[in-house]
Amino acid sequence: MDCRARRYGDAPRRLLLLLTIGATGCYMSTRLIDDPDGGGPPWPEDGDVADGDGDLSPEADPEADAPPSDEPCLPDCAGRECGDDGCGGSCGPGCEAGETCDDAGRCGATTDGSFIGIRAGTFMMGSPESELGRYDGMGALDNEVAHEVTLTRDYQISIHEVTQSEFEAVMGYNPSTRRLCGDCPVETVTWHEAAAFTNSLSLAAGLSPCYECSEEPAESVRCELAAGSPSPYECSGYRLPTEAEWELAARAGTTAATYNGDLHADHPRALDYCGSSHDVLGPIAWTCGNSPRDLHQVGTREPNPWGLYDVLGNVFEWCHDHGTYDNTGEPAVDPCGPRSGSGHVYRGGSWFFPARYARSAARMYG
Numbered sequence: 001m002d003c004r005a006r007r008y009g010d011a012p013r014r015l016l017l018l019l020t021i022g023a024t025g026c027y028m029s030t031r032l033i034d035d036p037d038g039g040g041p042p043w044p045e046d047g048d049v050a051d052g053d054g055d056l057s058p059e060a061d062p063e064a065d066a067p068p069s070d071e072p073c074l075p076d077c078a079g080r081e082c083g084d085d086g087c088g089g090s091c092g093p094g095c096e097a098g099e100t101c102d103d104a105g106r107c108g109a110t111t112d113g114s115f116i117g118i119r120a121g122t123f124m125m126g127s128p129e130s131e132l133g134r135y136d137g138m139g140a141l142d143n144e145v146a147h148e149v150t151l152t153r154d155y156q157i158s159i160h161e162v163t164q165s166e167f168e169a170v171m172g173y174n175p176s177t178r179r180l181c182g183d184c185p186v187e188t189v190t191w192h193e194a195a196a197f198t199n200s201l202s203l204a205a206g207l208s209p210c211y212e213c214s215e216e217p218a219e220s221v222r223c224e225l226a227a228g229s230p231s232p233y234e235c236s237g238y239r240l241p242t243e244a245e246w247e248l249a250a251r252a253g254t255t256a257a258t259y260n261g262d263l264h265a266d267h268p269r270a271l272d273y274c275g276s277s278h279d280v281l282g283p284i285a286w287t288c289g290n291s292p293r294d295l296h297q298v299g300t301r302e303p304n305p306w307g308l309y310d311v312l313g314n315v316f317e318w319c320h321d322h323g324t325y326d327n328t329g330e331p332a333v334d335p336c337g338p339r340s341g342s343g344h345v346y347r348g349g350s351w352f353f354p355a356r357y358a359r360s361a362a363r364m365y366g
Contacts, residue, residue: 079122080105100253100305108253109306115156116307118249125149125247125332126361132263133271133356144361148331149244153233157241157249160298160309161185161317162197170200173218183297185315191344194240194318195223202237210235224340225320231336232320240320242336243363246347250360252306257359259304259312260284271356285313285358291351312358316346323365 073087080091083101095107099119109116126146127134134144165182167189168174175189189197196218199209210232213223229235232242241249256262263277270276274288282290284302291313299309311317322341326332337345343365349358356362 077105081107081119081121106253115158116249117156118154118245118306120151120154121248122148122150123248123251124255125244127257127359131257131359131361132265133257133359134361143325143327143363145325145327145329147326147329149248149335150331150333151244151248152334155241155245157245157308159303159307161315163298167197170204171197171218175219178295180294181297183299184295185298185310187295187315190219191240191318192221192223193218196221198238198240199223205237207237208235210237210239231334233334233336240318242334243319243321243345243347244332244335246317246319247360249306249308250304250311250348252304252308254305254360257361258284259360260302263355263359265355272354274354277355281313281355281358285310285349286351287313287349287358288352288354293351295351311348312360313349313351315348315350316353316364317348319345319347321345325363 075085075087075089075091077085077091081101082092082095083090083105085091091105095101100108106121107119109118124146125148127144128146131144162185163183164174164176164179164186167186171193174186175193176184176186177188178184192213195211196213199211199213202209208226210226210229211223212226213221216222225232226235232239250259252259258280260283261280263271263280265271265276276289278289281287284304286296286301296314298314301310301313303309304311321335321337321344322339323343323345324337324341326335345363345365347363349355349362357364
């Protein structure tokens with residue numbers, strides 16, 4: 001839990017922690033923190049660049065598409081940080097050690113074994129109207145309007161959901177109703193309990209808490225963003241991830257419904273049942289289609305391309321934001337929703353829910 005992320009350039013250093021929620025409650029939390037001391041593992045300075053364009057087939061002739069000598073190649077690095085520029089050169093300085101270059105030419109994640117470092121960048125949040133399974137579970141079709149989002153800060157997020165053992169070690173109690181194993185994700189935790197958990201981590205690290213919480217017993221605690229923070233991005237301690245941070249990390253450079261591809265079914269409503277899209281979700285997520293009706297130990301499905309486990313399935317995950325969603329389709333920079341509202345967003349699907357909820361763009365709130 002003691003890990004730090006660093007922003008590039010002259011920006012302050014930040015730390016983010018991830019918690020999750022269960023099928024009947026929330027248990028995932030993340031948080032950004034300023035690190036005035038500059039501690040923590042440094043970002044690697046060198047590393048190989050993965051080829052986001054894929055390898056040539058054995059039969060391919062690398063010279064076949066080369067331009068005539070009298071027509072010089074024009075490099076194209078639009079929207080790319082790293083990778084091939086189309087002319088045999090590279091866009092940008094290349095990715096650092098532990099990072100990969102995704103299909104859009106953007107450097108991905110670094111890891112120290114506990115947290116994944118995510119670079120700031122621009123991505124498409126939401127889903128296209130044609131995406132199978134697209135709706136919020138409450139009948140609204142404007143809940144996932146695709147729009148461009150830019151995050152201006154690097155951050156770190158934990159590799160897996162916070163476990164019951166981790167939560168109990170910090171808070172002194174375990175709110176989970178399914179106490180199957182210490183390495184199972186903590187569940188049936190409220191958003192406020194998750195926020196209080198991040199505060200405890202901040203205090204233990206000598207950092208200013210991101211939330212102001214009541215002095216009530218743990219199960220009844222109420223929290224809100226600290227009055228001194230204009231937005232969660234300005235907090236100096238651990239916190240829950242914003243929706244945009246969660247989705248950028250969950251997608252890991254992919255654009256399909258899941259990081260293992262799009263869902264499929266004989267008819268759209270089939271995704272409301274547990275027997276659909278086993279080949280897509282089965283390897284990466286615990287849903288009601290492959291789970292024996294219960295949660296599972298973290299890290300037992302395949303991670304996404306940036307190394308996050310259980311970001312889809314197993315248990316839902318709380319986000320910082322209230323339920324309001326920008327359905328205008330307009331570009332947004334560092335979105336985080338209003339400071340107050342009737343509920344909070346949770347993401348990712350769970351062992352108890354069918355396939356449509358285990359999509360990168362799927363949203364629930366309560």
